[in-house]
Amino acid sequence: VRKYxxxxxxxxxxxxxxxxxxRSGLLEQAQGDRILPQFKVELRRTNxxxxxxxxxxxxxxxxxxVALAGITFKIHNDVPLAMFCLFTGAGCFVLTEFLIANFRLxxxxxxxxxxxxxxxxxxxxxxxxxxxxxxxxxGQMEIFVAAVAGAAAGFFVYARFGYLYAAxxxxxxxxxxxxxIDAPPATHRAVSAGLMLAVFIIAxxxxxxxxxxxxxxxxxxxxxxxxxxxxxYVNLQLESVESLFRYTTIxxxxxxxxxxxxxxxxxxxxxxxxxxxxxxLLDASIVLALVxxxxxxxxxxxxxxxxxxxxxxxxxxxxxxxxxRWLSTKDRxxxxxxxxxxxxxxxxxxxxxxxxxLRTVPPGADxxxxxxxxxxxxxxxxxxxxxxx
Amino acid sequence: VDIQHSFFGYIAISVEVxxxxxxxxxxLLYIVITGSAVILMVVVLARRFGREx
Numbered sequence: 001v002r003k004y005x006x007x008x009x010x011x012x013x014x015x016x017x018x019x020x021x022x023r024s025g026l027l028e029q030a031q032g033d034r035i036l037p038q039f040k041v042e043l044r045r046t047n048x049x050x051x052x053x054x055x056x057x058x059x060x061x062x063x064x065x066v067a068l069a070g071i072t073f074k075i076h077n078d079v080p081l082a083m084f085c086l087f088t089g090a091g092c093f094v095l096t097e098f099l100i101a102n103f104r105l106x107x108x109x110x111x112x113x114x115x116x117x118x119x120x121x122x123x124x125x126x127x128x129x130x131x132x133x134x135x136x137x138x139g140q141m142e143i144f145v146a147a148v149a150g151a152a153a154g155f156f157v158y159a160r161f162g163y164l165y166a167a168x169x170x171x172x173x174x175x176x177x178x179x180x181i182d183a184p185p186a187t188h189r190a191v192s193a194g195l196m197l198a199v200f201i202i203a204x205x206x207x208x209x210x211x212x213x214x215x216x217x218x219x220x221x222x223x224x225x226x227x228x229x230x231x232x233y234v235n236l237q238l239e240s241v242e243s244l245f246r247y248t249t250i251x252x253x254x255x256x257x258x259x260x261x262x263x264x265x266x267x268x269x270x271x272x273x274x275x276x277x278x279x280x281l282l283d284a285s286i287v288l289a290l291v292x293x294x295x296x297x298x299x300x301x302x303x304x305x306x307x308x309x310x311x312x313x314x315x316x317x318x319x320x321x322x323x324x325r326w327l328s329t330k331d332r333x334x335x336x337x338x339x340x341x342x343x344x345x346x347x348x349x350x351x352x353x354x355x356x357x358l359r360t361v362p363p364g365a366d367x368x369x370x371x372x373x374x375x376x377x378x379x380x381x382x383x384x385x386x387x388x389x
Numbered sequence: 390v391d392i393q394h395s396f397f398g399y400i401a402i403s404v405e406v407x408x409x410x411x412x413x414x415x416x417l418l419y420i421v422i423t424g425s426a427v428i429l430m431v432v433v434l435a436r437r438f439g440r441e442x
Contacts, residue, residue, distance in 0.1 A: 057424050064420035071414055
C-alpha cells in the first residue's frame with residue numbers, strides 16, 4: 001500500500017506541469033495562477049538543492065549513529081551483526097513512516113535517507129546472515145544474497161514510498177545477482193539481460209495501460225531503464241567506451257549474436273517509442289543507437305583512429321540537420337524539432353556539463369613519456385644560455 | 390545562498406575537526422550531533438526565509 005495517496009501524487013505532478021507550461025509560455029501567468037490552487041496538497045516539499053543536502057546529511061547521520069551503536073555494544077560476530085543490521089534497518093523504515101505521518105514530508109530528503117538506509121541495512125543483514133553458509137560458491141553467496149535482498153528492499157521502498165530511484169536501484173541489484181553465481185560470462189549476461197527484458201515487458205504493459213497518468217510516468221521511466229539495462233548486458237564492447245564496465249573475453253557465436261542484438265535494440269526502441277509517444281524510451285533508444293555506432297568498430301576488431309570522433313560528429317550533425325528539415329517541411333503527426341518546454345533546455349545543458357566527466361584520451365597519445373623533462377642547468381634570467389643542452 | 394555557505398562552512402570545519410579527533414566513537418558522535426544540528430538549522434532557515442516554488 002502506498003504511503004501517499006494517488007490523488008496527492010497526481011496533484012503534485014499536475015502542479016509541476018502547470019508551472020512548467022507557465023514558465024515555457026504555453027500558459028499565461030494569470031492562467032497559471034488561477035489553475036494552481038486546485039492542486040494544493042498538504043505535503044511539505046523543498047527544492048532540489050535542499051533535498052540533496054537533507055538526503056546526504058540524513059544518510060551520514062544514520063550511518064554514523066548505526067556505527068556508533070555497533071561500536072558501543074561491541075557487535076562483532078556474524079549473527080549478532082546481522083540481527084543488529086536487520087533491527088536498525090527496520091528502525092529506519094519506522095523512522096520514515098514517522099517522519100511522513102507526523103511532518104507530512106514529501107521528497108524532503110530526510111525521510112528518503114531513512115528509507116534508503118533501511119534498504120541498505122536490510123540487504124547488508126541478509127548478506128551477513130548468508131556469509132557462514134557458502135552453498136553456491138565460496139565467497140560469492142553473500143554477494144548473491146545481498147543483491148537479491150537489495151532488490152527486494154528497493155522494490156519495497158518504491159512500492160511503499162514511491163521513490164523511483166529505489167525501483168531503478170532494485171532492478172540494477174536484481175540483474176547484478178547472476179554475476180555472483182559461478183557460471184560462464186555469457187550465461188551471466190544472458191540471464192541478466194533476460195531479467196531486464198522481463199522488467200521491461202511488465203513495466204511496458206503497465207505504462208501502456210496508464211499512459212503518462214500516475215503511476216504510468218514511473219512505469220515509463222522503469223521501462224526505459226530496463227531497456228538500457230538489456231542493452232548494457234548485451235553489448236560486450238561497452239568497456240571500450242568507458243572502463244567502468246568489466247572486461248570479459250567472450251567469443252564465438254554468442255559474440256556475434258550480441259553484435260546483431262545491439263544493432264536491433266535501438267531501432268526497435270525508437271519505433272515503439274514513436275508509436276506510443278513515449279519520450280523516456282525514445283531518449284534512451286537514441287542514446288543506445290549512438291553507443292552502438294561508437295562501439296561498432298571495436299566489435300569488428302578495427303583500430304581506433306584519432307579522426308573517428310570527428311567523422312562521428314560530422315555524421316551526427318548531418319543526421320540532425322536532415323531530421324530538422326524533414327520535421328519542418330509539413331505536419332508530422334505532432335512531432336516537431338522545436339523546443340517546447342524550458343526544462344528540455346535545462347536537460348541539454350545538464351548533459352553538456354556532465355560530458356566533461358568523460359575521459360577522452362586520443363588513441364596513440366603516449367601518456368607515459370619515456371623521458372620526462374629534465375633541466376640541464378642554466379641560470380635564472382639567462383634564458384638557459386649557460387646550460388649544456 | 391546562505392544555506393549553501395553554511396553547508397560548505399560546516400564541511401570545512403568538520404575536516405579540521407576530523408584531523409584533531411583520533412577516537413572513532415568521538416568522531417561518530419560529532420557527526421551525529423552536528424549533522425542533526427545542520428539539518429535542524431536548514432529546516433529553520435528554509436521555513437523562515439524560504440518561499441513557495
